[in-house]
Amino acid sequence: MNQAPVFAVVGHPNKGKSSIVATLSQNDAIAIALEPGTTRRSHAYPLQVDGQVLYTLVDTPGFQRPRRVLEWLEAHSVSASDRAATVAAFVTQHHGNSQFSDECELLAPLIEGAGIIYVVDGSVPYSPQHEAEMTILRWTGRPSLALINSIGDEDYGDTWQAALGQFFQVVRKFDAVRAPFEQHLSLLRAFGQLEPAWEKPLETATGFLDRQRQQRRQHAATLIAQTLQQMMGYRHSRSLAEDLAASASSQNKDAFASELRKNWYQHQRQREQQLRGDIQQLYQHGQLQRQEAELEWQSEHDLFSEDSRQLWGVNKGYLVGAGFGAGAVGGVGIDALTLGASFGTGALIGGIIGAAGSYFYGDRLPLPTLKIGPLRNGVKTASFGPVPDTQFGYVVLSRALNHWWHVSHRNHAGRAPLALGTTDSHWLEGLSKQDRNILHRALEKTRKGKVADPSDQHKLVRSITHAMKAYNEWQLKST
Amino acid sequence: MTKTSITKQPLRLLMDFDAQIQRDGQQASDFIHRRDRKFALNCEEHNSPSDPAHWLAWLGRFDNSREQFAGAGQSTEQRWQRINSGFIALGAVLGIITMAGLLFYDGGQRINVTVIIGFVALQLLLALLTSLQSVMGWQPWRPLLNRFVPAPGPALQPLQPALMARAAQGGGLSFAVTALLTLLAMVVIQDLAFGWSTTLNTAASGYHQLTSALATPWAWLWPSAVPDQALVEATRFFRAGTNTLLTPARWGQWWPFISMLWLVWVVLPRLLLRLHASALVHLRARTLLLRHPGLNALRERMATPVLDTGAGHNDANDLPDTRHNTLLQPLPEKAHLLSWAGAGTVTDKQTLPSVLAAICPGPALNVGGLASLSQDQQAIVQLAVNSDAVTALMLVSSWEPPTGELLDFLTSARQSWPAGSRVCLMPLAAETREPSNTATDRQLQPWLRFAERCPPGFVTVGDITISTGLSHS
Numbered sequence: 001m002n003q004a005p006v007f008a009v010v011g012h013p014n015k016g017k018s019s020i021v022a023t024l025s026q027n028d029a030i031a032i033a034l035e036p037g038t039t040r041r042s043h044a045y046p047l048q049v050d051g052q053v054l055y056t057l058v059d060t061p062g063f064q065r066p067r068r069v070l071e072w073l074e075a076h077s078v079s080a081s082d083r084a085a086t087v088a089a090f091v092t093q094h095h096g097n098s099q100f101s102d103e104c105e106l107l108a109p110l111i112e113g114a115g116i117i118y119v120v121d122g123s124v125p126y127s128p129q130h131e132a133e134m135t136i137l138r139w140t141g142r143p144s145l146a147l148i149n150s151i152g153d154e155d156y157g158d159t160w161q162a163a164l165g166q167f168f169q170v171v172r173k174f175d176a177v178r179a180p181f182e183q184h185l186s187l188l189r190a191f192g193q194l195e196p197a198w199e200k201p202l203e204t205a206t207g208f209l210d211r212q213r214q215q216r217r218q219h220a221a222t223l224i225a226q227t228l229q230q231m232m233g234y235r236h237s238r239s240l241a242e243d244l245a246a247s248a249s250s251q252n253k254d255a256f257a258s259e260l261r262k263n264w265y266q267h268q269r270q271r272e273q274q275l276r277g278d279i280q281q282l283y284q285h286g287q288l289q290r291q292e293a294e295l296e297w298q299s300e301h302d303l304f305s306e307d308s309r310q311l312w313g314v315n316k317g318y319l320v321g322a323g324f325g326a327g328a329v330g331g332v333g334i335d336a337l338t339l340g341a342s343f344g345t346g347a348l349i350g351g352i353i354g355a356a357g358s359y360f361y362g363d364r365l366p367l368p369t370l371k372i373g374p375l376r377n378g379v380k381t382a383s384f385g386p387v388p389d390t391q392f393g394y395v396v397l398s399r400a401l402n403h404w405w406h407v408s409h410r411n412h413a414g415r416a417p418l419a420l421g422t423t424d425s426h427w428l429e430g431l432s433k434q435d436r437n438i439l440h441r442a443l444e445k446t447r448k449g450k451v452a453d454p455s456d457q458h459k460l461v462r463s464i465t466h467a468m469k470a471y472n473e474w475q476l477k478s479t
Numbered sequence: 480m481t482k483t484s485i486t487k488q489p490l491r492l493l494m495d496f497d498a499q500i501q502r503d504g505q506q507a508s509d510f511i512h513r514r515d516r517k518f519a520l521n522c523e524e525h526n527s528p529s530d531p532a533h534w535l536a537w538l539g540r541f542d543n544s545r546e547q548f549a550g551a552g553q554s555t556e557q558r559w560q561r562i563n564s565g566f567i568a569l570g571a572v573l574g575i576i577t578m579a580g581l582l583f584y585d586g587g588q589r590i591n592v593t594v595i596i597g598f599v600a601l602q603l604l605l606a607l608l609t610s611l612q613s614v615m616g617w618q619p620w621r622p623l624l625n626r627f628v629p630a631p632g633p634a635l636q637p638l639q640p641a642l643m644a645r646a647a648q649g650g651g652l653s654f655a656v657t658a659l660l661t662l663l664a665m666v667v668i669q670d671l672a673f674g675w676s677t678t679l680n681t682a683a684s685g686y687h688q689l690t691s692a693l694a695t696p697w698a699w700l701w702p703s704a705v706p707d708q709a710l711v712e713a714t715r716f717f718r719a720g721t722n723t724l725l726t727p728a729r730w731g732q733w734w735p736f737i738s739m740l741w742l743v744w745v746v747l748p749r750l751l752l753r754l755h756a757s758a759l760v761h762l763r764a765r766t767l768l769l770r771h772p773g774l775n776a777l778r779e780r781m782a783t784p785v786l787d788t789g790a791g792h793n794d795a796n797d798l799p800d801t802r803h804n805t806l807l808q809p810l811p812e813k814a815h816l817l818s819w820a821g822a823g824t825v826t827d828k829q830t831l832p833s834v835l836a837a838i839c840p841g842p843a844l845n846v847g848g849l850a851s852l853s854q855d856q857q858a859i860v861q862l863a864v865n866s867d868a869v870t871a872l873m874l875v876s877s878w879e880p881p882t883g884e885l886l887d888f889l890t891s892a893r894q895s896w897p898a899g900s901r902v903c904l905m906p907l908a909a910e911t912r913e914p915s916n917t918a919t920d921r922q923l924q925p926w927l928r929f930a931e932r933c934p935p936g937f938v939t940v941g942d943i944t945i946s947t948g949l950s951h952s
Contacts, residue, residue, distance in 0.1 A: 014880045014925075029793035036880030036925055038798060045789030050520060057789065064883030071852055099883070124878040125909050129820040129848030152878075154909065212786050215779075219508065282508065284790045412790075453633055454772045 004046075004053040005198040006114040007191055010106045010137065012130055013037060013062030015121045016149035019176035019413035021045055021059040024184060028287045028412040036062065042105045047205055054205040055191070055198075058114060060106035066132035069103050073139060083139040087111055107140070115194050116144035118168060123152035126159040134167040143194035145170040147187075150178075169194060176413040181213060184411075216282055217408070221464040223282070224400045225442075225457065227275040228464075232393050232446035234271070236264040237383040260384040272396065276403055283407050288418055386447055393443035394428075397464070401427070401471045430470035431463075438463040489764035490638075493771070494555050496531045497634055499538065500773030512780045514538075519781035529781060531768060555631070559642055566650030574657030582665045589674030589716050592733055595740070596693070602745045606651055610752045613644030613759060634771050641763045645756035652749040659741050666734045673733035674716040683712040690736065697739045704735035805927040807942035811903055814839055814872035815862050819885060820848030822874040822907055831874070831907075832943055839872055846888060859892045868899030872941065877906035877918030881929035893937050903941040904930065 009017045013036035022030040025045040031038050039061045046056040063069075069090065077086045088111040094100040110116060116137050120130070137144060146168040148160050157173050164171045174187050185206040192202025238260060280288050387393075402420055410418070428436065442460040445452060452460065503511050518537050522529040581598060582590055612619070618640055631639065665671060675686060687708050691698070694705040710732055768774065816839035818824070823831050823843065844858040862869045871892075875881070889902060906918040906926050918926075923940065930938045 012879070013882060025789040027788070027790040027792060029790070029795040031794045031797050033798050034921065034925075035798070035928075036882070043792060043794075045792065046787075047789060048787040049784045050516065051785075062882075065887065067847075067852055067884060068887070102883070121878075127821060127848070127876070127879070129879075131849070208784060208786050209788075211783075215783060278508075284788070287795055453636075454770060457633070457772065 003113070004055050004201055005191070005195070006044075006056045006058060006109060006112070007117050008042075008058040008060055008106065008109040008114040009117045009119060010060050010110075011062055011119040012133065013064070015062065015119045016151055016176050016413075017062065017119045018059050019151075020117070020119055020147060020149060020174065021057050022413040023176045023179070023411040024188065025057055026284045026412050028285050028414075030059065030412075032413060032415055040102075042109060044109075049205070049208050054201045054208075055188075057117075058109045060109070061102040063106070063133040063136075064102045065100065066103075066130075066136055069100065070132045070136055073136065077139075084111070084141040087136070087140050107136075110137070110140045110142050114142065115191065115198070116140070116142050116168075117191070118144060118146045118164075119149050120146065120160055120164065121151045122148035122157035122160050122173065123150045123154045125156050126163050128163070131167075134164075138167060144168045145172065145190060145194055148173045150175045177411055179411065180409070185210060217468060218461075218465060219282055220279055220404050220408070221461050221468060223275060223278050224397065224404065225460045225464050227271060227400065228393055228396055228443070229446045229452060229457075229460075231268055231271055231387075231396055232443060233386045233449055234264070234267060235383050235385040235449075236260055236267060237381050238263075239381055256382065257384070260382060264384045272399070275400060279400075279404050279407055283410075284412065285407055285410065288407070288410075386449060388447065390440065390443045390447060393447070397439075397467070398427070401467060404468065405471055405475055427467075427471045427474035430474050431467055435463040435466045439467065489761045489768065491553075491556055492532055492535070493635070493638070493764040493768045495535055495553070496768060496771065496773065497632060498555075499535060500634075500771070500777075501632065503773075512783070513785050515777055515780040516783065516785045531774060531777070534777065555635075559646070563646045563649050566646045567653040570650035570653030570655075571657040574654035574659075575661045577654070578658035578661035578665070582662065582669075582671060589672045589676070589714070589730060592673050592675040592690075592714075592737065593677050595737055596689075599740055599744045602651070602655070603748055606648065606745075606748050606752050609644050609647045609651070610755060613640040613756065616640050618643070634767065634773070638760070638763050638767055641756065641760045645753070645760050648749060648753035648756045652746070652753045655741070655746040655749045659738065659746055662734075662738055662741060666731075666738070670731060671734060672730035673737065674714040674730060675711070676716050683715060684708065686715075687711040693740060693744070694736060696743050701735065701739065704739045706733060706736050803924070803928045803931050805931045805940065807923070807927070808903065808939040810834075810838055810905065810941040810943060811870045811872060811901075812838065814870045814903065816841060816843040817858065817871050817873040817902075818843040818845050819873055819875045819888075820879065821845065822876045834943060835872070843874070847884060855888050856891070859888075859895050862892075863896045867897065868901070869896040870900065871902045873902050873904050875904055875906050875926070877908055877922035877926070880925050886929075886933065889933055889938055893934055901937055901939065903939050905941045905943070 009021050011017050014034065018030050018032045018039050022028060022032060025047070027045065039059055042058050042060045044056050044058050046053045048054070072090055073083070073086050076089065077083055087107060090100075091104050091107050091111055094104055097104070118134070118137060120126075144167070146164040148157050148164070148171065150157070150173075161171050161173070170190055170193065172187060172190055174183065179187075188202050188206050188209070192199040280286070406418060406420055431439075438459050442452065442456060442463070445456070515534070518534060519529055521527075521537070522533070527533065581595060616637065618624075620643060621639070624639070624643065677686075687706070690706050690711065698705045710729070713729055714733065816835070844861065846855045846858050850858075862871060869892075875885075892902065893900070904926055906923055908918050908922075926940045930940050
């Protein structure tokens with residue numbers, strides 16, 4: 001069996017080599033900094049499928065003394081045919097030499113057969129001063145591809161492209177922080193073009209990565225659906241102390257109600273945060289939670305704030321429309337039972353009931369009221385929730401989709417805090433009527449405390465998957 | 480894998496499977512994917528089935544304690560076993576009491592066969608209703624049940640009516656059997672006087688037809704258990720009158736019919752419906768297992784290869800120390816001009832700040848970059864011709880970080896130049912931003928840290944704004 005291809009990501013210091021590797025290996029725990037010398041040793045990042053390596057990316061330190069290396073190579077080479085061997089001899093000769101430790105680290109994978117991914121920063125001017133390192137790379141005789149990364153805002157990409165074309169087989173532009181997922185796959189396929197034997201493993205690998213992305217979306221939809229149902233149906237209960245139950249003091253009861261409400265809110269926030277963590281984990285953004293800005297975002301757009309509601313809620317008109325649709329779906333059941341003898345009356349009645357219910361509940365975001373249950377086994381139980389408003393579900397769903405979208409579109413080279421933006425129109429417009437009805441029905445059902453059966457859950461997950469698609473299109477349109 | 484763990488009853492299998500799925504909910508999704516994919520690959524390798532039973536056995540292969548592995552599945556089953564036993568015990572007691580009540584005979588009135596037939600009909604109706612509600616999925620007793628058994632998850636909820644029907648039919652069967660035994664015991668130890676009575680104007684022939692119809696199932700087997708016309712005619716009684724002409728033994732001749740009536744129309748239906756309930760539980764358990772959302776997810780995990788993108792490595796905290804104590808210094812008043820790696824001429828948009836012309840009157844010496852190492856050395860030698868300390872202003876491109884080669888050059892210069900020599904680095908921006916043309920603060924930081932790593936006092940980073948009194952960009 002052929003050995004899996006290895007690609008050494010090399011270049012001048014601080015040009016984004018680690019960022020490229022972080023994005024392609026979906027690893028947000030690779031040290032990235034605007035400081036030269038952040039990467040001091042090579043590190044391999046193999047892509048494995050069921051334990052079988054399909055390709056390996058090697059992150060390397062940058063060139064520190066290319067002219068000195070080139071001088072050594074030229075001094076020890078007799079003809080063009082011995083260049084690759086001379087590079088290997090250089091590594092052997094200088095192994096353990098601190099002066100050339102970075103060069104040895106970056107050249108070692110190349111003499112072992114790795115392909116060259118040469119990274120430059122397209123946001124700074126091209127300079128022929130880098131030609132020494134490009135010449136060294138050419139001496140290795142390995143297949144090569146140049147990547148024009150963009151660290152800053154300026155664009156010198158075209159100049160770089162023209163210059164790099166003289167040294168490298170393939171030249172591609174790739175923004176490690178902002179490139180969409182499709183470009184990741186396209187780049188990996190380009191790696192496969194460097195040598196015929198590499199094409200198949202890279203094609204297989206991109207196929208797996210693509211499928212993984214689809215599965216993640218599906219999994220994210222399931223996580224959101226579960227959270228939505230749990231949050232909509234959550235009831236916080238506590239046994240009432242005897243003295244409090246007996247006490248007529250409204251002040252005491254208010255304090256008790258306030259505590260219950262607080263605990264209810266806290267639980268809902270925790271549940272939402274758990275979803276955030278799960279989604280981030282799913283997309284391998286394990287470091288994201290440590291960003292300070294996320295906490296700031298949380299406090300600014302609190303789940304229950306009026307701002308949140310205005311931003312993420314849906315208007316009364318929508319709720320009436322969606323409610324009518326959802327009710328009508330239920331009403332159709334009546335028609336089915338009467339084998340159509342009701343001539344659609346069931347759908348009409350269901351629609352009217354659904355619309356009325358939605359209008360009643362959808363107009364406001366009332367707090368879930370406190371309920372004190374009857375005396376049972378000598379104990380009275382007070383409960384808070386579930387939320388008596390479908391609007392709450394839409395707020396949770398929209399926030400979850402917004403977070404999911406940003407996380408799923410975030411490259412692992414990104415180190416900036418996750419900034420969740422606001423909106424001025426609604427993504428729901430892109431969702432089909434059928435999906436809106438399913439969504440609304442599921443929210444209503446959970447709000448009423450009914451347990452969703454597997455078939456309902458499946459439908460809800462499917463609707464949320466469609467909502468993700470609609471949200472994605474809406475986001476791409478609005479950005 | 481133990482054989483017993485694989486050949487589980489469908490109900491137990493479903494409960495164990497559901498319990499395992501619930502437990503998996505607390506595990507990291509990556510882990511369960513790896514685990515289940517490995518199981519699938521193992522099955523493929525050994526050509527063994529990959530059904531839920533084998534999966535559970537695979538998961539439990541390291542557990543010495545089977546009880547611990549059985550977990551919630553076993554406890555739910557035990558809870559239902561307790562419910563079943565409770566129903567059976569209650570049914571047994573009620574069966575004895577009920578039959579004793581039905582056969583209560585104090586020597587006065589006869590035991591009315593019509594009442595017994597009515598009671599049998601009621602039992603049959605109740606048994607059928609119990610099964611019907613389980614088939615239809617009705618759960619009128621659910622609130623009561625919830626007091627004893629915690630509400631199951633959505634995947635197991637459709638099983639509740641069937642389980643409840645099985646328990647109820649078990650109780651009913653126990654009731655029927657103990658009642659029959661009580662009847663037989665009463666027949667043996669007492670002289671029972673049966674008769675039939677009704678207010679309706681029914682002829683004995685009509686009643687005989689009814690009893691014959693009821694006795695049809697056993698008529699071929701035990702003909703004497705079918706009351707004949709004469710017995711029916713003879714044993715009618717009226718509470719208002721007396722029938723003393725009949726031989727007392729004649730009243731007792733109904734007992735074979737009553738026994739068979741109870742056996743065939745109460746015990747047997749209960750037995751059949753109990754078997755049906757058990758079969759229904761098994762069938763539903765099997766169906767629910769196949770429809771279990773966890774099974775689809777499991778199959779998906781088993782079929783999906785585990786993709787490891789190399790995200791395991793973590794050196795996020797292994798960042799270089801970016802602190803420094805070096806400050807920007809004013810440019811020297813007079814200095815030799817050096818250009819490192821073409822700095823100052825890299826782009827067409829880049830021109831040297833005009834103030835440099837006064838500081839460095841001579842042409843710039845190109846070092847680094849395209850210059851060879853010997854040219855670097857020549858420049859060092861050229862500036863060291865006099866014994867005076869050398870002051871050099873070195874232009875560098877701010878966006879290119881300082882490299883080992885620059886450090887080598889400066890180290891070599893320090894060794895070659897007289898004591899007191901110094902080099903002032905001046906990082907330039909990519910585009911001329913007159914009058915300062917210096918880099919941004921962020922670009923300057925690596926240069927300040929570089930200066931700190933150089934021999935003390937030899938290298939500084941110059942700021943044109945300090946020299947000219949301009950404010951920094």
